[in-house]
Amino acid sequence: MGALRESWQNIVDLWSLIVGLKVTGKYFCYRHRTVHYPRKTVDNINTFRGPLELVPKSKDPTKPKCIVCMMCATNCPCGAITLVKKKAPKPTPEELKAEEEAKARGEKVKKKKAPKEPARFIQDFSLCSLCGICVENCPVGSIRFSNDVYFAVTRREDLALDLLARLRERAGEMEKTLSVEQEA
Amino acid sequence: MTRQAAAEQVAGDFYTRHFVEPGPREDTLILNMGPQHPSTHGVLRIVLELDGEYILRAEPVIGYLHRMHEKMAEVKTCLQYMPNMGRVDYLHPLAWNWAFVGAVERLGEIEVPERAEYIRVITVELNRITSHLVWWGAYILDLGAFTPIMYAFDDREYLLDLLQIPTGSRLTYSFFRPGGVSTDLTEDFLKGVLEFIPYFRSRLPMYKDLVTDNIILRKRIEEVGVIPLEVCRRYGATGPVLRGSGQPYDVRRAEPYSVYDRFDFEIPTDEKLDAMGRYRVRVAEMEQSMRIIEQAIEGLPEGPHIVKGAPKPKWKAPKGEAYFAVEGARGKIGVHLVSSGKANPYRLKLRSPTFSNMSLFAEIARGTLLPDAVAILGSLDLVIPEIDR
Numbered sequence: 388m389g390a391l392r393e394s395w396q397n398i399v400d401l402w403s404l405i406v407g408l409k410v411t412g413k414y415f416c417y418r419h420r421t422v423h424y425p426r427k428t429v430d431n432i433n434t435f436r437g438p439l440e441l442v443p444k445s446k447d448p449t450k451p452k453c454i455v456c457m458m459c460a461t462n463c464p465c466g467a468i469t470l471v472k473k474k475a476p477k478p479t480p481e482e483l484k485a486e487e488e489a490k491a492r493g494e495k496v497k498k499k500k501a502p503k504e505p506a507r508f509i510q511d512f513s514l515c516s517l518c519g520i521c522v523e524n525c526p527v528g529s530i531r532f533s534n535d536v537y538f539a540v541t542r543r544e545d546l547a548l549d550l551l552a553r554l555r556e557r558a559g560e561m562e563k564t565l566s567v568e569q570e571a
Numbered sequence: 572m573t574r575q576a577a578a579e580q581v582a583g584d585f586y587t588r589h590f591v592e593p594g595p596r597e598d599t600l601i602l603n604m605g606p607q608h609p610s611t612h613g614v615l616r617i618v619l620e621l622d623g624e625y626i627l628r629a630e631p632v633i634g635y636l637h638r639m640h641e642k643m644a645e646v647k648t649c650l651q652y653m654p655n656m657g658r659v660d661y662l663h664p665l666a667w668n669w670a671f672v673g674a675v676e677r678l679g680e681i682e683v684p685e686r687a688e689y690i691r692v693i694t695v696e697l698n699r700i701t702s703h704l705v706w707w708g709a710y711i712l713d714l715g716a717f718t719p720i721m722y723a724f725d726d727r728e729y730l731l732d733l734l735q736i737p738t739g740s741r742l743t744y745s746f747f748r749p750g751g752v753s754t755d756l757t758e759d760f761l762k763g764v765l766e767f768i769p770y771f772r773s774r775l776p777m778y779k780d781l782v783t784d785n786i787i788l789r790k791r792i793e794e795v796g797v798i799p800l801e802v803c804r805r806y807g808a809t810g811p812v813l814r815g816s817g818q819p820y821d822v823r824r825a826e827p828y829s830v831y832d833r834f835d836f837e838i839p840t841d842e843k844l845d846a847m848g849r850y851r852v853r854v855a856e857m858e859q860s861m862r863i864i865e866q867a868i869e870g871l872p873e874g875p876h877i878v879k880g881a882p883k884p885k886w887k888a889p890k891g892e893a894y895f896a897v898e899g900a901r902g903k904i905g906v907h908l909v910s911s912g913k914a915n916p917y918r919l920k921l922r923s924p925t926f927s928n929m930s931l932f933a934e935i936a937r938g939t940l941l942p943d944a945v946a947i948l949g950s951l952d953l954v955i956p957e958i959d960r
Contacts, residue, residue: 400786410781411718420725431732434754436739462884464651516654518745519753520884532739 436517437535439468439510441554442528448558451551452529454503459521459530467514468521471507475499505551512538513546599627602941606635613955615929617948619941626944629936631929636959644919649675649749650884652916657743659921660957662702665695666899668747673828673895674908675749678888681881686874687751688830692867693764694734694746695897696860700771701730702900703853706952710850711782713949714791719782726774729767736760749886751877761868768861775858783854792846796947798935799844806934807927810902811856812951814840815849822898834866846950853952887914901925901952923957 422429441451453470460470476499478486486496522530530550540546605616614635620628640659644652656671657664669691676683704727708720731741737754738746746753782788798808800816813820819838823831839855841848888910896905902924911917928951936944 403784403786406780407782407785410777414722420728431735434736434739462651464647464654516658516743516745517740518654519739520650520653523753524884 432534432536435534435536436519436532437538438512438515438533438548439521439530439550440533440557441508441550442531443554443558448561449555451505451508451554452527453505453508454527454529455505456526458524458526462520462524464518464520465514465516467511467516469507469509469511470505473502473504473506475501508550509547510550511547513543596622596627604944605632612636615953615955615958617932619944621941624941626936626939626941629933629944631932633929633955633958636956638956638960640960641919641921644916646915648884648914649886649888649916650882652919653748654743654745657740657745658956659923659960660899660901660904660925660954661742662705662954663698663900664742664744665691665698665746666897666904668744669695669829670895670897670899670904670906671908672747672749673897674893674906675882675888677895678891678893678908678910679749679882679886680889681750682878683829684751684875684878685830685872686755687876687878689867689871690737690752690756690876691747692830692834693756693864693871694737694752696864696867697730697734697764698744699860699900700857701727701734703857704730706853706900707778707782710949710952711788713945714788716782716788719778722774722778722781726771729770733760733763733767736763748877748881750881751875753877755876756871761871764864764868768865771861772858775854778854783850789847792850792946792950793843794845794847795943796846796935796939796950797844798931802931802934806931808902808931809924809927810899810952811849811852812902812928812931814838815852815950816844817842822896822903826896828895828897830867831863833870834863836862846946849950849952885914887912888916896922899924901954901957902928921960923960925951925953925955925957929953929958 441453444450444452455470455472457470460468478499489496517532519532522532600621602619602621603616604619606614616632616635618630618632619626638658640655643655647655652671653668656667659667675681704723708723711719734744735741737752737756737760738744739754798812798816800813800818802808803813803816803818808816809820809822817840819840821838822828823836824838836859837855839852839859841852888908890910890912892907892909894905894907896903898904903922904924905920905922907918907920907922908916909918932948932951935947939947
C-alpha cells in the first residue's frame with residue numbers, strides 16, 4: 388500500500404512539472420513584450436523626469452522667464468544648480484560724463500540696476516537627484532523637467548548642462564521647423 | 572590598545588581563521604559567501620565556517636553600503652532630505668517616503684488632505700506589489716530557476732510605467748511631501764491601475780502553476796529555515812518574516828496610520844514557519860494589496876493633493892521629537908525625528924526592518940546545509956542598502 392501511494396505521489400509530482408512546462412510553452416508562442424530600442428521607442432514618457440530645462444518667455448523664445456531669485460540654487464539638496472546674475476551694463480562715456488556733472492552739482496546719481504536675467508544657468512546633472520524641489524519652488528515657473536529619456540554622454544564634464552544654451556538651441560530648432568512649415 | 576595589538580586584531584581575515592570568537596575546532600573550512608567586488612550593488616558578506624557541507628557558524632559582515640543617511644539628515648532641511656528617502660530601500664522607496672513625511676507631519680502638526688492620504692495608500696500599495704514581485708523573481712533565481720523572473724519583471728514593468736506617471740521616476744521616488752504629495756493623480760493613472768488589477772489577478776494562478784506548485788521548489792524550500800516565533804521576537808523581526816512565523820502583526824492594523832483603518836483587508840500568516848511559509852505570505856500579501864487599492868480608488872475623494880501652506884524648503888520644525896512607523900514590504904519602518912527648533916533636524920534615527928530580519932540568520936543557519944542557507948537568506952528578502960543605510 389505504501390509503495391502504491393509513493394508511486395502515485397511521484398506521478399502527481401511529475402504532473403506539476405508538466406503544468407509548469409505548459410505555462411512556459413504557452414508564453415513561448417506569445418508575441419514578445421519588450422521594445423527593440425533603437426528601432427522602436429516607448430511613448431509613455433510625458434511625465435518622466437529628465438534633465439532640467441528652462442521655460443522661455445512667451446514673447447521671446449530665446450530668453451527664460453527666470454528672474455534670478457536664487458530659490459532653486461539655494462534650496463537644491465545637492466547643490467546641482469549654478470546660477471549667476473547678469474551684471475549691470477557698463478555706462479557709456481557720455482553717461483559717465485553726465486554722471487560726473489550731476490555729482491558736481493550735488494545731485495544724487497542713480498546707478499543702472501542689473502537686469503533680472505541669468506548670465507549663466509548650469510545644472511550639474513551628475514549631482515542632481517531629480518527630487519523636484521527647484522521646479523516646485525520656482526515663483527515664476529521658469530524651470531521644468533524635460534522628458535529626455537535618451538540623454539547620455541561619454542564624459543563626466545558633459546553632464547554640466549548649460550541650460551541657457553540649450554534653450555537657445557531649442558528656440559533655433561523651433562524657428563527652423565516653423566519656417567519649414569511656412570514654406571510648405 | 573597599543574598599535575601592534577590593534578594591528579593584530581585586524582590583521583588577518585577569514586583566511587587566517589580570524590573570528591571574533593574562535594571556535595573549538597581547527598579542521599573546518601572557512602568560506603566567504605559574498606561580494607566579488609566591494610562596490611557592487613547589494614553587497615552582503617557572510618563568513619561561513621563549514622564542516623563538510625554543514626554550517627557550523629555564519630557571521631554576516633555588513634557596512635559595505637553605509638551611506639550615512641542618518642548623518643546627512645543633520646545637514647539638510649526636512650524637505651531637502653526627501654531624495655535620501657528614495658534611496659534607503661530601492662525596492663519600496665515610497666514606504667520610506669511616507670515614514671519620514673509622517674514623522675515631520677506629526678512633529679509639525681501638519682494636516683494632510685484626505686485625497687493625499689488616499690493617493691499615498693494607492694501608490695504605496697502598488698509599490699509593495701512591485702517590491703514583492705522583485706523578491707519573487709530574484710528568490711527563484713537564487714534557487715536556480717531563471718524563467719520566473721522574466722514573468723515577474725513583465726508585470727513589474729507595467730507597474731513602473733504606472734508609477735512613473737505621478738512620480739516621474741521608476742526606482743528612487745521622491746514623491747511625498749510634508750502635507751501631501753507632489754503631484755495629483757491623473758485619469759490615465761487611475762485607468763491604468765483599474766486595468767492592472769484584473770490582469771494581475773489573472774496572472775496569479777499562472778504564478779501558482781509555474782512556481783508555487785512546482786515539486787522542485789517545494790522539495791527545495793519546504794521545511795527549510797524554520798524560524799520559531801520566539802526567535803523572531805528575540806531579534807525584533809517584523810513583516811513577512813514574523814507573519815510567516817504565525818504572528819499576525821502588521822503596523823497597518825496594529826497601530827493604524829493614515830486611512831488604513833477604513834479598508835477591509837486580511838493579514839496573511841502561515842503556521843509552517845519555513846521558507847515556503849514566508850513565500851506564501853508574500854504572495855498572499857500581493858492579493859491583499861490589490862484589495863486595498865481597489866477600495867482606495869473607489870473611495871478616492873476630491874480635493875487638493877497638498878495642504879495649503881505646506882512646508883517650504885527652509886521650514887523650521889518645532890522643537891521636540893516624533894516617531895512614525897509604517898509597514899514596508901519587508902517589515903516595520905520607523906523614523907524618529909528630533910528637532911531643536913532649527914531648519915535642520917538635530918538627529919534622525921531610521922529603523923530598518925531588514926537589519927533585524929538579517930540578524931536572525933546567524934542563528935537559523937547554524938547546522939543547515941550550505942544550499943539551504945542560500946534558500947533561507949533569500950526567503951528573508953534582504954535589501955542590503957536598507958541594512959547599512
